[in-house]
Amino acid sequence: MPAPDTIFALSSGRPPAAVAVLRISGPRAGEVATLLAGSPPFPRAASVRTLRDPASQDVLDRALTLFFPAPRSATGEDVLELHLHGGRAAVARGLRVLADLPGLRPAAPREFTRRAHANGKLDLAEVEGLADLVAAESEAQRRQALAQASGALSRRVVAWRSRIVRALAFAEAGLDFADEGDVADDVAAGIAGEVTPLLAELREVLADAARGERVRDGVVMALAGPPNAGKSTLLNHLAGRDAAIVSPVPGTTRDVVEVHLELAGQAVTLLDTAGLRETIDPVETEGVRRALARAEAADLVLWLSDTAELPPPALSGAVCLLSKADLDVSPAPVGWLAISVATGRGLPELVARLEAAAGRWAGGEPALVTRERQRLALAAAASALANALAPHAGREELQAEELRLAAHALDRLIGKVDVEDVLDSLFSTFCIGK
Numbered sequence: 001m002p003a004p005d006t007i008f009a010l011s012s013g014r015p016p017a018a019v020a021v022l023r024i025s026g027p028r029a030g031e032v033a034t035l036l037a038g039s040p041p042f043p044r045a046a047s048v049r050t051l052r053d054p055a056s057q058d059v060l061d062r063a064l065t066l067f068f069p070a071p072r073s074a075t076g077e078d079v080l081e082l083h084l085h086g087g088r089a090a091v092a093r094g095l096r097v098l099a100d101l102p103g104l105r106p107a108a109p110r111e112f113t114r115r116a117h118a119n120g121k122l123d124l125a126e127v128e129g130l131a132d133l134v135a136a137e138s139e140a141q142r143r144q145a146l147a148q149a150s151g152a153l154s155r156r157v158v159a160w161r162s163r164i165v166r167a168l169a170f171a172e173a174g175l176d177f178a179d180e181g182d183v184a185d186d187v188a189a190g191i192a193g194e195v196t197p198l199l200a201e202l203r204e205v206l207a208d209a210a211r212g213e214r215v216r217d218g219v220v221m222a223l224a225g226p227p228n229a230g231k232s233t234l235l236n237h238l239a240g241r242d243a244a245i246v247s248p249v250p251g252t253t254r255d256v257v258e259v260h261l262e263l264a265g266q267a268v269t270l271l272d273t274a275g276l277r278e279t280i281d282p283v284e285t286e287g288v289r290r291a292l293a294r295a296e297a298a299d300l301v302l303w304l305s306d307t308a309e310l311p312p313p314a315l316s317g318a319v320c321l322l323s324k325a326d327l328d329v330s331p332a333p334v335g336w337l338a339i340s341v342a343t344g345r346g347l348p349e350l351v352a353r354l355e356a357a358a359g360r361w362a363g364g365e366p367a368l369v370t371r372e373r374q375r376l377a378l379a380a381a382a383s384a385l386a387n388a389l390a391p392h393a394g395r396e397e398l399q400a401e402e403l404r405l406a407a408h409a410l411d412r413l414i415g416k417v418d419v420e421d422v423l424d425s426l427f428s429t430f431c432i433g434k
Helices: 031-038 088-100 112-120 124-135 138-148 152-176 183-209 209-217 229-241 282-298 349-364 372-389 396-414 419-428
Strands: 008-009 015-027 049-053 059-068 078-087 104-106 219-224 257-263 266-272 300-305 319-322
Touching: 008 112, 008 282, 015 031, 015 112, 031 049, 031 059, 031 088, 049 229, 088 104, 088 349, 112 124, 112 209, 124 152, 124 209, 124 372, 124 396, 138 209, 138 229, 138 266, 138 349, 152 372, 152 396, 183 209, 183 257, 183 372, 183 396, 209 300, 209 349, 209 372, 219 257, 219 282, 219 349, 229 257, 229 266, 229 300, 229 349, 266 349, 372 396
Parallel strands: 008 104, 219 266, 219 300, 300 319
Antiparallel strands: 008 015, 015 078, 049 059, 059 078, 257 266
């Protein structure tokens, strides 16, 4: 096999910054340190070196250098990090010098992480956690992604798979010693002893998968109601900025306006939708259709009306808000909360309700399963285990095959098999320096 290319990229934030990290990975990483600093690097020891352009001997920078020989590095290859001063000119010159060195090329997006996966430094679940950690916008997303990237799901999968292998050993024993009368009972008891509690554990994790996916994607809350009920005003108040146009003209909001914020540590997407009413305007009609569809799909609907008009049947579970309560101080109907953005009436209680709703998804320990792909793989393993427990009337080979299918599903979950179709899509979300 030919040696892989040596790649490089800016792995820190866009300059200007206090420090800029240039990362080099591949067989020539150590040689790069010698060319730029004049002597071999010190393995796993931070040192301040004067870096020079090998072609002109111009001083590039006084930089902190770190060298991690393979295989004990982030990518499993030789890795060199150059911590330059983070000015635009310093970074640009450093990248130009690296590009001029023979055998080096700029890294493609995702390439560092893909090499880490290929070299066994990260399995697929950990890679997905790393991608989610980079994209995390809320505390709940950060905690959940960090657990995934640190191998929380991977460790459980390895433990689950070892239990399946033990059950498979019982099944194989039944096949090898089928003629011995006392073996069948021992085989059945051994398989049931391993698989029954494992199946219950997988089903418990699957039951929590919706929470993990919701934390990762964020909770969706929709503002719905008749025109001029104060939806856009409330959206702007909760967002803390003028995200939606506020006008006394009915039908001003025609498309869905989205605002992203954080409540109780959970990422929330707040939707301002078109006022729901009968209209002959084709554009507004489409806006009403979209508004109703997005509201029906939301995790929580806030129904606003200044006349206590009830929501349509499709939104019967909505939180009902009597808006513009500054214009009418009479008590709100039973089950309604009176609010006024102008005076602040009811807003603290509303925010508390929204935080409680968001907190239901974000509370407790981070969920193990956070993506649909993971959930489907785990569901396939659980289904195979359930089939393995079913009576087989002497067909132990079928039972053994179900156990193999369960183990294969877990292998897919962490990327040991059948993952090439997943990798390109997953790694496309990474930035160049990752």
